[in-house]
Amino acid sequence: MDISNYLYLSIILFTIGALGVLIRRNAIVIFMCIELMLNASNLALVTFSRIHGNLDGQVASFFTMVVAACEVVVGLAIIVTIYRSRRSASVDDASLLKN
Amino acid sequence: MRTSSHLVYLIALPLFSSAILLLLGRMADKWGHIFATLISASAFGVGVFEFMAMHSHTGANRAATQKLFEWISVGNLKVDASLLLDQLSICFVLLITGVGTLIHIYSIAYMDHDKDRRRFFAYLNFFIAAMLLLVLGNSYLNLYVGWEGVGLASYLLIGFWNHNQTYAVAAKKAFIANRIGDVGLSLAIMICFTQFGAVSFDGVKAGASHASPAALTAIGAMLLLAAAGKSAQFPLQSWLGDAMAGPTPVSALIHAATMVTAGVYLITRSNFIFDASSTARILVVTVGVITLLFGAIVGTAKDDIKKALAASTMSQIGYMILATGLGPVGYAFAIMHLLTHGFFKAGMFLGAGSVMHGMDDEINMRKYGGLAKLMPITAVTFGLGYLAILGVPPFAGFYSKDKIIETAFNQGGGKGIILGGAALLGAGITAFYMTRVVVLTFAGAKRWKDGSHPHESSVLMWGPMVVLAIGSIASGFLLSAGGALVNWLQPVVNASHAEGGKELMKPLVVSVLALGIVALGAGYAIIKYRTVPEVAPEKVSIFTKIARKDLYQDIFNDAVLVKPGTALTAGLVATDHHVIDGAVRLVGWVIGEVSDVLRKLQNGYVRSYALMMFVGVFIGALILWVVTA
Numbered sequence: 044m045d046i047s048n049y050l051y052l053s054i055i056l057f058t059i060g061a062l063g064v065l066i067r068r069n070a071i072v073i074f075m076c077i078e079l080m081l082n083a084s085n086l087a088l089v090t091f092s093r094i095h096g097n098l099d100g101q102v103a104s105f106f107t108m109v110v111a112a113c114e115v116v117v118g119l120a121i122i123v124t125i126y127r128s129r130r131s132a133s134v135d136d137a138s139l140l141k142n
Numbered sequence: 143m144r145t146s147s148h149l150v151y152l153i154a155l156p157l158f159s160s161a162i163l164l165l166l167g168r169m170a171d172k173w174g175h176i177f178a179t180l181i182s183a184s185a186f187g188v189g190v191f192e193f194m195a196m197h198s199h200t201g202a203n204r205a206a207t208q209k210l211f212e213w214i215s216v217g218n219l220k221v222d223a224s225l226l227l228d229q230l231s232i233c234f235v236l237l238i239t240g241v242g243t244l245i246h247i248y249s250i251a252y253m254d255h256d257k258d259r260r261r262f263f264a265y266l267n268f269f270i271a272a273m274l275l276l277v278l279g280n281s282y283l284n285l286y287v288g289w290e291g292v293g294l295a296s297y298l299l300i301g302f303w304n305h306n307q308t309y310a311v312a313a314k315k316a317f318i319a320n321r322i323g324d325v326g327l328s329l330a331i332m333i334c335f336t337q338f339g340a341v342s343f344d345g346v347k348a349g350a351s352h353a354s355p356a357a358l359t360a361i362g363a364m365l366l367l368a369a370a371g372k373s374a375q376f377p378l379q380s381w382l383g384d385a386m387a388g389p390t391p392v393s394a395l396i397h398a399a400t401m402v403t404a405g406v407y408l409i410t411r412s413n414f415i416f417d418a419s420s421t422a423r424i425l426v427v428t429v430g431v432i433t434l435l436f437g438a439i440v441g442t443a444k445d446d447i448k449k450a451l452a453a454s455t456m457s458q459i460g461y462m463i464l465a466t467g468l469g470p471v472g473y474a475f476a477i478m479h480l481l482t483h484g485f486f487k488a489g490m491f492l493g494a495g496s497v498m499h500g501m502d503d504e505i506n507m508r509k510y511g512g513l514a515k516l517m518p519i520t521a522v523t524f525g526l527g528y529l530a531i532l533g534v535p536p537f538a539g540f541y542s543k544d545k546i547i548e549t550a551f552n553q554g555g556g557k558g559i560i561l562g563g564a565a566l567l568g569a570g571i572t573a574f575y576m577t578r579v580v581v582l583t584f585a586g587a588k589r590w591k592d593g594s595h596p597h598e599s600s601v602l603m604w605g606p607m608v609v610l611a612i613g614s615i616a617s618g619f620l621l622s623a624g625g626a627l628v629n630w631l632q633p634v635v636n637a638s639h640a641e642g643g644k645e646l647m648k649p650l651v652v653s654v655l656a657l658g659i660v661a662l663g664a665g666y667a668i669i670k671y672r673t674v675p676e677v678a679p680e681k682v683s684i685f686t687k688i689a690r691k692d693l694y695q696d697i698f699n700d701a702v703l704v705k706p707g708t709a710l711t712a713g714l715v716a717t718d719h720h721v722i723d724g725a726v727r728l729v730g731w732v733i734g735e736v737s738d739v740l741r742k743l744q745n746g747y748v749r750s751y752a753l754m755m756f757v758g759v760f761i762g763a764l765i766l767w768v769v770t771a
Binding site: 064066134135137139 | 745746748749756
């Protein structure tokens with residue numbers, strides 16, 4: 044199988060994630076889309092690692108996973124707190140700083 | 143040239159006293175006037191001491207200097223704060239401190255009822271200090287400090303009763319007119335520095351001998367402008383009449399005897415400039431002749447006794463300026479007339495003050511009349527001053543004014559006849575208006591209301607008047623006996639290099655001519671003012687109307703200088719408002735409008751920020767791709 048298919052998959056996943064971030068209003072969904080984008084880039088990194096025949100990309104993808112794990116911890120905590128106080132997880136409602 | 147360590151006391155004493163009186167404030171109210179008078183007298187004492195010291199030396203050792211400190215030392219410009227007392231300065235020192243002390247004594251009584259008498263004396267002492275610095279400075283820059291100092295003192299004293307709006311305006315007018323002259327002086331100093339690299343009298347004198355005629359003429363013209371401002375000469379004469387708003391002793395000391403003659407001092411001191419530039423001399427005599435006629439004509443139409451005397455002062459200083467423009471022979475006569483004028487005009491001003499004092503501050507001569515019987519001492523001292531200014535022998539003016547007329551005639555040719563004729567005509571008009579003043583004030587029937595009680599003033603007031611009257615009698619003879627003053631001033635003004643003037647008329651002929659014209663003017667005034675209406679008549683000739691309006695000098699200044707000046711200022715304000723402020727406001731407006739548009743991007747929705755980020759990254763990536771590909 045042509046190795047570039049992995050890259051196409053990565054691009055598709057990233058685009059789905061990006062569109063999700065732009066279009067959806069539910070914070071949980073946006074959060075999942077961000078995870079999707081991170082994992083799409085992980086896939087791309089691993090693929091490049093395979094293409095170049097070294098481990099640089101794989102190392103980088105580990106870093107990404109660690110960062111993603113941290114992000115989930117902080118991000119979910121924020122979303123849960125917002126939901127508790129506002130009874131809604133819509134990001135458009137959290138635009139109180141304008142005006 | 144010897145050095146003296148006492149010169150500084152001349153200036154330091156009155157300056158110290160002025161500072162003490164101003165700093166102590168009300169605490170010095172009780173004794174301030176006596177302290178100031180004693181200080182002024184002690185300055186006179188120092189002056190006499192220095193005069194004696196000068197007399198005991200001969201030749202070049204007569205002049206004395208004292209270096210106080212190194213004032214400015216920048217590159218090529220080195221100026222010491224040094225004092226120079228020479229034969230010319232000592233004349234002024236004695237006049238300033240002598241007449242000044244007499245006027246201090248007079249003011250003790252004159253200002254008795256004023257609650258600010260201490261402040262008045264502080265200003266008077268400050269004036270004495272500044273005026274002495276003016277005549278004692280050894281460079282134009284030192285002179286300039288004194289020059290500004292007397293301008294300040296004059297401003298403070300004209301506006302002494304500044305709660306009266308018109309008096310405050312008069313003070314401002316005097317100050318501003320003087321500023322115009324001051325610009326001339328500072329320009330002259332700058333030209334001196336660029337041309338000769340020096341601003342001391344010695345340095346400029348050394349440089350003047352090999353300077354270009356154009357530079358000398360420029361310096362001369364600028365010095366003349368300065369003199370015109372300070373000495374109320376055409377075309378800056380308009381402030382002197384209004385300056386009479388000040389208390390009468392101020393008019394006598396500053397605006398008759400001393401400060402207004404500073405212009406004559408300046409020109410005489412700069413004789414090396416004017417000797418070398420005939421163009422500058424022509425300017426000087428033109429200004430002198432115009433002013434002497436101008437002042438005399440204005441004097442004929444004034445009903446205010448002080449303004450009539452002010453016009454007379456202007457005219458007499460015109461004579462002095464004329465004399466300084468007549469070449470080396472003229473300087474000594476200018477100074478002689480300055481000294482005699484200091485006596486008789488100060489005396490007459492004090493007389494006018496005494497009359498005002500007795501008449502409840504009435505200044506309109508049409509409301510006087512017949513005061514000779516009630517104020518005999520004032521009338522006699524005023525009368526002696528009157529005879530002196532007319533030039534009746536053997537009074538002071540005869541020796542000084544006739545000499546000027548004679549020297550003017552001796553210029554020769556058409557110039558001599560024009561200058562001499564104008565000076566002679568001026569003498570006739572002088573006789574007319576001074577006789578008018580005397581007749582209106584002291585002779586005729588009483589025209590004052592029964593409510594006022596004219597009385598002779600106290601001895602503190604008539605004492606100084608008597609001393610000045612004695613000066614009016616004797617000073618002319620003493621100064622001219624054996625050419626005393628001419629020989630005395632010889633080392634300063636270099637009269638020996640005078641070209642032997644062609645004698646157009648013998649002195650006797652000039653004197654007879656002058657006396658004839660004076661008699662004509664005086665006689666006409668006596669006949670004309672046998673009866674005096676209490677209100678100035680309306681139906682008068684066009685000439686009288688013009689003279690009453692000061693020959694339209696204020697209207698002219700208003701139209702030519704003030705109105706365009708105001709318009710220019712208004713234009714500048716509008717430019718500032720619309721163009722400069724407008725540009726700043728435009729920048730602000732543009733930023734505001736742009737912000738209004740850009741603000742819409744900050745809508746608070748995370749989605750749109752994310753979109754912008756993506757677009758940004760996309761564009762960045764695109765650029766990177768285009769650039770690297």
